[in-house]
Amino acid sequence: xxxxxxxxxxxxxxxxxxxxxxxxxxxxxxxxxxxxxxxxxxxxxxxxxxxxxxxxxxxxxxxxxxxxxxxxxxxxxxxxxxxxxxxxxxxxxxxxxxxxxxxxxxxxxxxxxxxxxxxxxxxxxxxxxxxxxxxxxxxxxxxxxxxxxxxxxxxxxxxxxxxxxxxxxxxxxxxxxxxxxxxxxxxxxxxxxxxxxxxxxxxxxxxxxxxxxxxxxxxxxxxxxxxxxxxxxxxxxxxxxxxxx
Amino acid sequence: xxxxxxxxxxxxxxxxxxxxxxxxxxxxxxxxxxxxxxxxxxxxxxxxxxxxxxxxxxxxxxxxxxxxxxxxxxxxxxxxxxxxxxxxxxxxxxxxxxxxxxxxxxxxxxxxxxxxxxxxxxxxxxxxxxxxxxxxxxxxxxxxxxxxxxxxxxxxxxxxxxxxxxxxxxxxxxxxxxxxxxxxxxxxxxxxxxxxxxxxxxxxxxxxxxxxxxxxxxxxxxxxxxxxxxxx
Numbered sequence: 001x002x003x004x005x006x007x008x009x010x011x012x013x014x015x016x017x018x019x020x021x022x023x024x025x026x027x028x029x030x031x032x033x034x035x036x037x038x039x040x041x042x043x044x045x046x047x048x049x050x051x052x053x054x055x056x057x058x059x060x061x062x063x064x065x066x067x068x069x070x071x072x073x074x075x076x077x078x079x080x081x082x083x084x085x086x087x088x089x090x091x092x093x094x095x096x097x098x099x100x101x102x103x104x105x106x107x108x109x110x111x112x113x114x115x116x117x118x119x120x121x122x123x124x125x126x127x128x129x130x131x132x133x134x135x136x137x138x139x140x141x142x143x144x145x146x147x148x149x150x151x152x153x154x155x156x157x158x159x160x161x162x163x164x165x166x167x168x169x170x171x172x173x174x175x176x177x178x179x180x181x182x183x184x185x186x187x188x189x190x191x192x193x194x195x196x197x198x199x200x201x202x203x204x205x206x207x208x209x210x211x212x213x214x215x216x217x218x219x220x221x222x223x224x225x226x227x228x229x230x231x232x233x234x235x236x237x238x239x240x241x242x243x244x245x
Numbered sequence: 246x247x248x249x250x251x252x253x254x255x256x257x258x259x260x261x262x263x264x265x266x267x268x269x270x271x272x273x274x275x276x277x278x279x280x281x282x283x284x285x286x287x288x289x290x291x292x293x294x295x296x297x298x299x300x301x302x303x304x305x306x307x308x309x310x311x312x313x314x315x316x317x318x319x320x321x322x323x324x325x326x327x328x329x330x331x332x333x334x335x336x337x338x339x340x341x342x343x344x345x346x347x348x349x350x351x352x353x354x355x356x357x358x359x360x361x362x363x364x365x366x367x368x369x370x371x372x373x374x375x376x377x378x379x380x381x382x383x384x385x386x387x388x389x390x391x392x393x394x395x396x397x398x399x400x401x402x403x404x405x406x407x408x409x410x411x412x413x414x415x416x417x418x419x420x421x422x423x424x425x426x427x428x429x430x431x432x433x434x435x436x437x438x439x440x441x442x443x444x445x446x447x448x449x450x451x452x453x454x455x456x457x458x459x460x461x462x463x464x465x466x467x468x469x470x471x472x473x474x475x476x477x
Contacts, residue, residue, distance in 0.1 A: 060382065060470040080387065084266045087469075088384020095473070099379040103283040104276075113383040115272055118265045160383070 006072070007167055007200050008034040008057055013066035015052050026052040028223040029066065034202060036167070039194045039213055042204045044220035051172060053220065054204040058091055058170045059083055071167070088116050092161025094203075096173035098153040100145040106132060106156045107141035113163040131159040135189060151182035158189060162197075169193070171203035175210075187213055268389045277396040284369070288397075291365040292405035295449055298358035299409030300416070302351055303445035305343055307417035310441055312341035314432035315425075323432070326425055355452060362456025366398070370464045377464050378472025387465040394461035398453045406449020410442045 010032040017024045026049045034040050044050040055061035056068050059075045068075050070090060078086065087093075100109050107128050114124035132141045135155040145153055154174060161169050171190065175183030191213040194201045203210060211217060219226040281288045312332055315323040316339055328334055332341050343351075370377075377390055421429045 055470050058382075060473070061468070081266065084381075084384045084386045086384075087382055088266050093382045097375075099375060099382075099473070101376050101379055103280055103376070112380070116266055116268060116384040116389075118267045121272070164384075 005036045006033045007036040007070065008032070008202065009069040009072070010053070010057065011067045011069070013053070013056055013063040013068060015049075015056065015061070016064050026223055027056070027063070030220075030223075030225055032218060032225060032228075034200060034216075036200050037194070037198045038215045039191060039201045040203070040216045040218060041210045041214040042202065042218045042220055043206060043210075044226075045206060048220050049223040050204045050220050054170060054172050054202070057202060058093060059086055084116075088113055089164045090167055092163070092166040092169040092199075094154070094157050094161050094169065094171040094174045096176040098145070098150070098157050098177070100153050100156050100160075102145050104144075105141065106137060106143050106145070106148065106159075109145070109156055110141075110160045110163055113160060117164045128159070128163070131162055132156070134162075135159045149182075150178050151185060154178060154182075154186050155189070158186070158193070162193065162199075165197075166199065168200045168202060171201065171205075173205055173207070174203055175205065175207045180209075183207065184209055266384050266386055268385070268392070273389070273392050273396055277393050277400065280393070281397055281400060287365075287369060288401055291362060291369070292401045294358045294361035294365075295402065295405040295453055296409040296412070298354045298452070299406040299445050299449035300413030301354050302448060303410040303413030303442055304417045305347060305351055305413075306441035306445060307414045307438055308421070309341055309343055310437040311417065311421045311429055311433055313437065314429070314434050316341060317434070318432050323425070323428065330424060355448070359452050359456045362398075362453060363459060366394075366457045366460040367463070370394070370460045373464070374467070374472045377467060378469045381467075381469040381472065390465040391461050394457055394464060395454060398457035398461075399450065402450040402453025403446070405453065406446045409449055410445040413445065414438065414442050 010030055013027055013030045014025065015027040017026055028049075030049075030053060032053075042050045042053060052061070056063050057070075059068070059070070059078075062076060070086065075083065075086065093099075100106075101112070104112070107125065110128040110131055111121075111124040114127060115121070119127070129138070129141055132138055132155075135158050137152060137155050137159070140148065140152065145156070148156065154177075157174075161171075169190070174186055174190070178186060187207075187209055190201055190203070193199055215231050217229045219228070312327055315327055316334075324334065327341065333344065334341060380390065418429065418433075
């Protein structure tokens, strides 16, 4: 355990939102460390602040106070260019609503981050095809998102997230818009990716199916971390889930 | 990957080629062309007001060129014909220009056209919030988004104003032929006419870019998380 490197460290992060005249405290001081190569699920009911925390880790939103470190670099210190670089190379994003760019084909969606990263077009296309094959869409890369099912679109998103070999994949409710079977397929795809490529996967979810594959589960409630369980403790607490109100 | 952070200075070095975030010009051209193609009808509507305004501008200017061609021949019959057709020429005038009233109408029409473009482009940007947010999550810089929108507007502007300028010029010629006869073709200075068309096209392109500037800046500055929050 000692040699594990913290790829993400969140320190005393708070975030307030201005809702009309009232201030809502979405995160009330969260401390969290995530070791490289882990599969971490952030679990919690909607409104618990898990999406907010997720956005903070992804550099999509800035904390009101506190700090977020990616690879021990404080992302608040980064300028726009460095932040773009971070999003491009270091982090792959997967969203509940897939967010595939509708006007582009599957392959173009996957190659776009590689183009941003300065890869030449032929190399990007070759790698894009290889990634689409990896997620099981080898024959459908010329299709537009509208011609793909939800599960297939999410696979494109997974391939796109992998485009620049990121160290971290952030998945926000990746199974939220999918049916049970398709959701399970995406989860096992993510799990095998984390194992084979040693990618850290952080997913915000309230999908119980995620528990089986997670190395660590962070339970969050009312803007605070309630408890963190690793895999061994999990089997005990799974029984408790049903008894919880 | 491990030496990503620099311990001494808090900044990361970006001189290294690996540290670049780029969007090659050819690729941006490709993406914006694709956006226009996919949203063809919307692009057409955005461009339509430009076509009309520019064709009006070029119509007025080519009319002047035709009148100037007549005056250059020093033919009193043609001069009379011009006076009859509404040109207010004093005996000594060797050039005809548009009246202040005409100029105002042209300027107003161009102004209305810019407002129309801003309106249409703001709508287009709103429609594409999610796409813009996604691109930013993939590492797009503000300048990429700005460039994509400007390129799109530039292409729409070029095509739209070229069509507008040509149709305005043609209509003006047709009008002159009907009114004065084929003498128009021999007296007209084609250089001046082409100059007018180019001028109208240039003005059209400029207006198209001007109209997209504000919407594009709004789009480029948007935080990704705001863009993603938009529900569809």
